[in-house]
Every structure is written in structure tokens, then in C-alpha cells.
Amino acid sequence: MGLLERCRELFNTSNLYEVLGTNKEASEADIRKNYYKVSLKVHPDRAPDDPQATEKFQVLGKLYAVLSDKEQRAVYDEQGLVDEESDVLSQDRCWEEYWRLLFPKITVQDILEFEKKYKGSDEEREDVIRLYVQHEGDMDAITASALCSSQEDEPRLCRIIQAAIKSGEVEAFRAFTKESQAKKRARRKRADREREEAEEMQKEMGLGEDEESLVMMLKKNQQSRERNFNSLMSGLEAKYSQKGTKPQKRKKAKK
DSSP: OOHHHHHHHHHSOOOHHHHTTOOTTOOHHHHHHHHHHHHHHHOTTTOTTOTTHHHHHHHHHHHHHHHTSHHHHHHHHHHSOOOTTSGGGOTTOOHHHHHHHHSOOOOHHHHHHHHHHHTTSHHHHHHHHHHHHHTTTOHHHHHHHSTTOOGGGHHHHHHHHHHHHHTTSSOOOHHHHTOOHHHHHHHHHHHHHHHHHHHHHHHHHTOOSSHHHHHHHHHHHGGGGHHHHHHHHHHHHHHHGGGSOOOOOOOOOOO
8 A cells, every 4th residue: 555545544634744734835844843743643652552653653754754855745746646666665664763863862951942042032922823823712722732831931922922913913712812710720720730749759759950850850740741741842852853864865776
């Protein structure tokens, strides 16, 4: 079965761009970032309950290999076809190794430096507005998905959204403009509870403030907010993956 057929079977669409949640006009960087985010959801280590996770992960690797190759992408864009015999779809490639070459692990220092540059930037504003539209003003979903954000950042995120509404850039979703005080209080309580649990866990584990401890706490603290953790790490690793080594193409054997 070809790549397009496998995409339809596993992702309900044979459109490679739709599988990644993007479109034909997407830049190379956007393709890379979206591939990471989608592949993270079906990574065998992160989706143990999905019996098709491995298959999906492999198909996504092939899909990205096609769209990241200028010649292959041009053919697909023009004809809607994929060359199944091309080197980029080599059947003996280890897609896990390919993925890790694209997205090397990041350090705590990377996270801290990114957060410092990201907060208050145009990039953050664009991301917040995108999340606002995507979730139709639901602040629970927005705050759970926003990068580098905590309860303390919510007023700032709201100001970004309010300014965009006032300027006419986005519509005023009722879920945002008419959010009940009860829902706001519930969100604050969840944040307070998570913070207390993190502090208690830190004491129980005897963790200090060193980098290794911080990494462990990031992972442990976010277990109850898996969506937020995946969003944070996918965003950070996708951005910092530019430092990674780009997999080399295999030379096509002469027949």
C-alpha cells in the first residue's frame, strides 16, 4: 500500500498537508514544526495505548521525508503523486533515528533562554492569537496550550487577546468575553493545586535547584497536564531542532 493510501487509512485523509494540519503554502520551517507536533502525539513511547502508533509514526516519517525534499514536494504539489520508489521512501530506514536526528534533545538552559526571549515577543503574540481562534476563546484550553505560561501569565495573555479583539483582528468569542467567575476561580484552583503538588513532590524527592532536578520536576509536575507539557516541549524542541543535523540523503543505487 502506498503512502497516500496509508495516510487515508491512518489519518482519514490522503492529503499530506492536512495530515500535518497545514497547507500547500506552508514554509519549510512550518512543515518541520507541524511534523514534530503531530509525530509527538503518535510516538510509540508517548502513545502506548494506541495499537497503530508505530505505523502512524513510520508513515509520518515518510510523509515528512517527501515534503522536506524539494524535488519530491514539487512533484506532489503539481501532480498529487508520490514516487514510492524514491530514496526518501527507503523501506530500510530507521524512522526513530531519523526523527531524533531532526529533533535532538534540548537542555534546561535552552528552555530558560527560549522563555526569556519568547515572553513578550511578536511570536508569542501570534501564538496566543492563533490559540484564541483555534479554541474559540476557551481560556482553559488556551492556557493549557500556551508555551511557557503559568497562572501568573494569564492576565498578560488576556490583554493580548483583548487588544486583538479591540483592533478587529479577531472576533469576540463569547467563551472569552462572557467567561464566568466560577470558571476563572476553578482554573486558579487547579493551578494552585498543581503548584502545591509540585512543591510537595520536590520535597519528597529531595530535589534541589540544579538543572537535572529542574528537568525531572518539569516532567513530573506536568503529568497531570499532559497536553500543556507536550505543547511546551514540542514547541521548544521544534524551534531548537534547527540546531540538529539534517539527515543525509542516501545515494540511489545504479541499476
